[in-house]
Amino acid sequence: MEDSRRQNRLDSSKSFTGDETEEETETSGDRTVDPTNNGWSGFRKGGNRFVTVRSSGSIAPNSAVVRARFGDANAVQLFFKEEDDLIGIKPVDTYDDNDDRLYKISEDGGSISINTHAFMKAWDIEHEETVRYRPQWDDEMQMLIVDIGEEGTVVETATNADD
Numbered sequence: 001m002e003d004s005r006r007q008n009r010l011d012s013s014k015s016f017t018g019d020e021t022e023e024e025t026e027t028s029g030d031r032t033v034d035p036t037n038n039g040w041s042g043f044r045k046g047g048n049r050f051v052t053v054r055s056s057g058s059i060a061p062n063s064a065v066v067r068a069r070f071g072d073a074n075a076v077q078l079f080f081k082e083e084d085d086l087i088g089i090k091p092v093d094t095y096d097d098n099d100d101r102l103y104k105i106s107e108d109g110g111s112i113s114i115n116t117h118a119f120m121k122a123w124d125i126e127h128e129e130t131v132r133y134r135p136q137w138d139d140e141m142q143m144l145i146v147d148i149g150e151e152g153t154v155v156e157t158a159t160n161a162d163d
Contacts, residue, residue: 048062048064049062049064049065049068049134049135050062050064050065050132050133050134050135050153051065051089051132051133051134051135051144051146052130052131052132052133052155053087053127053130053131053132053133053146053148053152054113054127054130055127055128055129055130056117056130057115057116057117057120057121057127058113058114058115058116058117059087059089059113059114059116059146060111060112060113060114061089061112061135061144062111063110063111065135065144066112068137069091069137069144070091070105070112071091071093072093073091073092073093073105074092074093074094074095074104074105075091075092075093075094075095075096075102075103075104075105076089076090076091076092076102076103076105076114077089077090077092077101077102077103077143078090078103078114078116078119079143080119080123080125082123084147084149085147085148085149086145086146086147086148086149087125087145087146087148088138088141088143088144088145088146089114089135089143089144089146090141090142090143090144091142091143103115103116103119125148127148129154129155130154130155131148131152131153131154131155132152132153132154132155133146133147133148133150133152133153
């Protein structure tokens with residue numbers, strides 16, 4: 001896939017947090033440079049937002065993502081845009097066991113995960129390693145967008161170490 005096409009698609013996505021100001025001229029992850037602060041850089045506490053796609057077939061948004069976008073959701077609906085390698089994760093307030101479009105959010109000790117094994121298998125999405133990605137928020141679709149075609153950060157886990 002052409003890098004320019006991917007960048008154009010991501011550029012068209014809305015800001016993840018929605019709390020940036022027009023005065024911020026440069027961002028790098030969680031750091032911001034505000035021209036009104038004479039070149040001093042700021043840091044957003046809890047701003048290191050990422051989604052981990054595990055080799056086991058589950059997806060785990062970190063607590064910063066959950067706080068910023070999931071609210072009281074206890075389920076998600078998943079989407080896949082195959083031509084762009086994008087996974088969409090749409091928070092849903094109420095889990096219904098009879099709705100086979102919904103995936104329940106599991107919480108364990110303050111972190112959450114979503115068992116997406118069936119979804120990954122249906123779309124033939126394979127992750128041999130656990131990989132961390134920076135998601136984008138799509139205001140129009142009201143969902144997180146995870147670009148699994150981009151190079152994420154491989155996370156060393158017990159499962160990866162055994163491979």
